[in-house]
Amino acid sequence: MAALSLRGLVKRFGAVTAVDRVDLEIANGEFLALLGPSGCGKTTVLRLIAGFEKPSAGEIAFDGTVVSGAGMHLPPERRRVGIVFQSYALWPHMSVARNVGYPLEVAKVRGREYDRRVAAALETVGLAGLAARRPAELSGGQRQRVALARCLVMTPSVVLLDEPLANLDVHLRAAMEDEFRRLHAETGATMVYITHDQAEAMALADRIAVLDGGRLVQAATPERLYSEPAAPMVAGFIGEGAVVDARVVAADGDGRCAVRLYGREMRLRCGAGVRPGPAKVCIRPEDIGVVETGIPVAVRRRRYKGGYSAIDVAPVAAPDDRLLLRLPAASPPGDGFEIEIADGWVMPG
Ligand SMILES: Nc1ncnc2c1ncn2[C@@H]1O[C@H](COP(=O)(O)OP(=O)(O)OP(=O)(O)O)[C@@H](O)[C@H]1O
Ligand SMILES: [Mg+2]
Incomplete structure (x- = not known):
């Protein structure tokens, strides 16, 4: 069964249709890239999946259970979704360890269980030695890892990433791409990764969904998008x-x-x-x-x-x-x- 199903998904903001009748099934454990030009609706799709926005029409199901649509709206904190934003959104006054543990604090996880999960998340992203530092004392790549660890600490079944590498330089991006691939293999989580960089999408994803003007133009493997684009927009955007x-x-x-x-x-x-x-x-x-x-x-x-x-x-x-x-x-x-x-x-x- 699909981990995540979007069916006839529509989101309108006044006169703007940001997401226009999107149908997409994302398999359990799949790494899907959501690719498209600025303003095509990528972040809106992510916010709908996370539960920060309610669809204007259509529905979203997790493991076959509807979480958005048809009079249903499960709040974000009950969706087992982890999110990593482009801006990292770290607390500057908290240590790395407390930043990572923050979602556990909110969920009232304490004591040994708290310590164990923070340590494991820091270990996963290779930051075990920097637990006591503050965000200001880290490099851009290390901050990105803190944001990732904070997302992984809740062992989400779906991880949503909104242009997580956009603030990093070219060399760091390549290193972090390897990191994401390894994390995906290690955690087995379903990942939805937003980017407007086609090379990044090709390097990382099992499958790429191309959006244009709120519409899903094509969803296919990187090889297929390259060799058999469904429309001129995809042909021009990929490769x-x-x-x-x-x-x-x-x-x-x-x-x-x-x-x-x-x-x-x-x-x-x-x-x-x-x-x-x-x-x-x-x-x-x-x-x-x-x-x-x-x-x-x-x-x-x-x-x-x-x-x-x-x-x-x-x-x-x-x-x-x-x-x-x-x-x-x-x-x-x-x-x-x-x-x-x-x-x-x-x-x-
Ligand atoms: N809260 C909002 N109110 C009104 N319009 C919005 C709102 N959020 C998004 N939009 C509009 O919806 C469209 C899609 O926006 P979205 O942020 O999803 O694009 P995006 O693909 O993530 O772009 P980018 O690559 O620049 O981040 C845009 O036209 C945007 O202006
Ligand atoms: Mg966006």
């Missing part, structure tokens, strides 16, 4: 590449279709819903090769990336389109050459 207009000539139902693009006909991968007519094609850098005779292109921009060059080209037949290539840095071709599109993913236009 690098281009989305260009094409025409489907024939869709023969074997997972490929004949597409007319830049005056040539090619067979590309496509989903079940694709019909003959206008379509969009997602083309990744690895789909494109340089050939003797192919589609003539003009170089528009070149960036050395260390080991290879990223090159933006415009087909001569469609000068407003931009395709992205990766070529060995040592042997970049001149300002005009020819390419073949060996692969691509066709989406309904």
Whole structure:
């Protein structure tokens, strides 16, 4: 049974529909990333799951039991949900140990049980030696760990994380990503992890749910989102590449279709819903090769990336389109050459 079910979930704030008919099942022990641009409704979904907001319509169930909706609203403290915010929200006047133990204090856990659980939570996040310090005496990464320990001390079955790494520098983020993966494996908790960073979502999650304007556009494994995006928005948001207009000539139902693009006909991968007519094609850098005779292109921009060059080209037949290539840095071709599109993913236009 799903640990967490969102069914027809809607949240309106006055005229704004922040969450718009979202259906999503999250499995027990799954690490799900909620990904999307600023303002797409990620935090609102999290606040609905935690019970800080009441849905305008639809319902939320934990392990099959409705906690929000249909006249039901279980308060946040009774949901066994742990939350880690971007801002950490630590008490500056309390020691690390007291910050971590605070939820236990509120729940009236005392004595040996209290000490044992605080020590275990600090141990889990690698902060056992810093229990007596105050937040001001810690680095950003250590503060983030305190916030994490404070969440884990209540052994939540669902952990909600709202952009927990947004305040950290690049190196610390990479180290903390490893930490989150380890914690997920160790605790077995169901995790819902908000981010607007697609690389972070790809690195961490079993599955990514992409939100846009309050709507769930696609929920799939990182590999699937990358290779078979359901819509141009997902294709543009996940990984690098281009989305260009094409025409489907024939869709023969074997997972490929004949597409007319830049005056040539090619067979590309496509989903079940694709019909003959206008379509969009997602083309990744690895789909494109340089050939003797192919589609003539003009170089528009070149960036050395260390080991290879990223090159933006415009087909001569469609000068407003931009395709992205990766070529060995040592042997970049001149300002005009020819390419073949060996692969691509066709989406309904
Ligand atoms: N309490 C509120 N009252 C009115 N509008 C709100 C409220 N909370 C959120 N909104 C609006 O709902 C939409 C979704 O907001 P939300 O905070 O969920 O976005 P987000 O995806 O978390 O964005 P970000 O990546 O910037 O944190 C936005 O248009 C926002 O302005
Ligand atoms: Mg947010």
